[in-house]
Every structure is written in C-alpha cells, then in structure tokens.
Amino acid sequence: MRPDAQPVLTARGVFIEYEVDPPVKAVRNASLTLHRGEILGLAGESGCGKTTLAYGLNRLLKAPALMTAGEVTFHDADGRDIDVVELRDESLRTFRWDKVSMVFQGSMNSLNPVMSIRRQLHDVFTTHRPGMRRREREARCAELLGLVGVDPSRLSSFPHELSGGMRQRVMIAMALALDPQVMIMDEPTTALDVVVQRGIIREIMRLRERLGFAVIFITHDLPLLIEISDRIAIMLEGEIVEQGTAAEVYRAPRHDYTKRLLASFPSLRGERGDFVRRGADTTTGDAA
Numbered sequence: 246m247r248p249d250a251q252p253v254l255t256a257r258g259v260f261i262e263y264e265v266d267p268p269v270k271a272v273r274n275a276s277l278t279l280h281r282g283e284i285l286g287l288a289g290e291s292g293c294g295k296t297t298l299a300y301g302l303n304r305l306l307k308a309p310a311l312m313t314a315g316e317v318t319f320h321d322a323d324g325r326d327i328d329v330v331e332l333r334d335e336s337l338r339t340f341r342w343d344k345v346s347m348v349f350q351g352s353m354n355s356l357n358p359v360m361s362i363r364r365q366l367h368d369v370f371t372t373h374r375p376g377m378r379r380r381e382r383e384a385r386c387a388e389l390l391g392l393v394g395v396d397p398s399r400l401s402s403f404p405h406e407l408s409g410g411m412r413q414r415v416m417i418a419m420a421l422a423l424d425p426q427v428m429i430m431d432e433p434t435t436a437l438d439v440v441v442q443r444g445i446i447r448e449i450m451r452l453r454e455r456l457g458f459a460v461i462f463i464t465h466d467l468p469l470l471i472e473i474s475d476r477i478a479i480m481l482e483g484e485i486v487e488q489g490t491a492a493e494v495y496r497a498p499r500h501d502y503t504k505r506l507l508a509s510f511p512s513l514r515g516e517r518g519d520f521v522r523r524g525a526d527t528t529t530g531d532a533a
C-alpha cells in the first residue's frame with residue numbers, strides 16, 4: 246500500500262441478510278477500508294459471504310438479500326463523500342459504472358451473443374457519455390481492447406468468436422471504460438485455465454499501476470491474494486475476522502482460521518510477487 250493513500254471506499258458495520266425462512270445472516274458487522282490505488286484481497290471459504298458483501302458495497306443486492314444495517318461511503322476524487330446506501334435511480338446507475346465497476350466470474354457470459362464487441366463497447370459510451378463523438382468513441386474502444394491485451398481488430402468479432410479468456414478481458418475493458426476509481430473483482434478468472442488466469446491477473450496488476458484504480462479482489466485462492474494484494478481481509482461465516490497487510494497475514498496470522506487457511510495451501514512458498522513476475526512480461530496482439 247502506498248503510505249500516503251487516502252480511503253476511497255469505507256464500509257462500517259455492514260449486516261446483510263437473505264430474507265428466507267429461516268433467514269440467512271450472510272454478512273455480520275463487516276467493516277473495511279479500501280485505500281486509493283491499493284489491492285485489497287478478500288478471502289474465505291465458499292459460502293462465507295464474500296460475494297454478498299461485494300454486492301452490498303456496490304448496491305447490487307436483490308431480494309431476498311437486504312442490507313439491514315451499516316454504512317458504505319465512497320470518497321470521491323473530487324473530495325465529496327457519497328453515501329452509497331442512500332443512492333437512488335440515476336445517481337446509483339452513474340455511481341456503478343463511473344465510480345465503481347465490477348467484474349465477476351460469469352461476466353464473460355453476460356456479453357450479448359448477437360452483438361459485436363464494438364457495439365457492446367460503444368454502448369457503454371453512448372449511454373454514459375452521450376456527448377462523445379463517434380470517432381472518439383471508436384478510438385477509445387480500440388484503446389481499451391489494447392489495454393487488456395486484445396487486438397483492436399477484434400472489435401468486429403462476436404462473443405462466440407473469442408476464447409473465454411478473451412471474453413473476460415473484454416469485460417475488464419468494459420469495466421475500465423469510464424475510468425472507475427474502484428474495481429470489484431469477484432473470482433474474475435476462476436472459470437479460466439491457469440495459464441490464462443495468470444496472464445489476465447498480470448494484466449490487471451499492470452493496469453492498476455498505470456491507471457491507479459483500487460481493487461477489491463475476491464477469491465478463495467489465498468496464495469494468489471498473498472502474491473498480489475497490498476492488504477488482505479479474511480472472512481469467516483459472514484464476519485471479517487482478520488485484516489492486515491499481505492505480509493502480516495502471511496507471516497504472522499492472528500486468527501486461528503487464518504492459520505488453518507494458510508496451512509491448507511502447502512504451495513505457499515517463495516517470495517511475494519513471483520506469480521505476477523513469472524513468465525512472459527509483455528502482451529502483444531491477442532492474448533488467450
């Protein structure tokens with residue numbers, strides 16, 4: 246984490262329930278702070294509430310999920326604080342794409358199969374930047390694809406003509422389109438094979454360096470988080486039981502659950518950063 250980093254998103258005392266019978270208390274008293282430009286890893290076993298919390302932070306919860314208590318504040322780059330829980334309609338829509346965007350595991354399957362990549366990327370701008378001229382939009386769409394390692398000639402392709410990894414890169418390009426200050430990534434590469442995963446994660450790290458957005462990166466893959474995160478929050482049964490720098494969590498875990506989680510990954514050796522640094526360092530043309 247950069248030592249002078251200011252908070253960009255804070256959550257305090259968040260409780261989220263699924264109002265089913267009996268009710269499921271999926272998130273209990275969760276508090277976290279995301280600083281500008283940092284990567285906060287959120288780890289924990291399946292069902293501990295990671296996705297529910299992420300949806301809560303981005304106001305994507307749908308019935309029967311309900312945030313029953315808590316505060317979520319976005320600290321905008323212009324100095325304003327935005328009460329995320331209070332956002333409605335247009336202001337909520339703007340917030341979601343402009344300020345905070347999200348990439349999730351199944352994102353790549355949410356591309357419209359009968360629309361070209363060009364049209365889908367252009368749509369983001371026609372909706373959110375109606376004043377943008379066509380030529381400028383086209384240039385920006387090509388630039389975005391280039392940023393995520395997909396050849397801009399792919400603008401003319403349809404989703405089925407791209408590999409899963411390329412489709413997920415397109416979704417990351419879309420999430421980047423409006424220069425968000427925060428990206429929430431929920432298992433963004435889990436459905437992809439390991440080599441493709443590595444390429445995409447390296448790309449995300451590079452983009453973060455270049456564009457300066459902060460990331461909440463959610464996964465049950467703790468070794469990966471230790472490699473890429475500035476700080477890590479560990480979730481257990483709806484609660485955040487431990488938060489610290491990646492080095493603290495790795496070297497001196499405090500909570501029993503964190504210790505068990507670490508012990509369950511015998512591969513946890515080597516220096517931090519190996520994962521991202523290993524292998525080819527640049528991406529040219531199409532990536533898988």
Ligand SMILES: Nc1ncnc2c1ncn2[C@@H]1O[C@H](COP(=O)(O)OP(=O)(O)OP(=O)(O)O)[C@@H](O)[C@H]1O
Nearest residue numbers: 263265269271290291292293294295296297298465
């Ligand atoms: N629609 C729903 N109705 C009732 N309970 C739900 C619903 N969706 C999720 N839950 C429950 O809420 C809890 C948290 O689920 P959540 O998906 O947030 O966990 P997770 O940590 O993201 O898991 P995974 O790593 O498997 O995605 C779980 O107990 C889950 O069964």
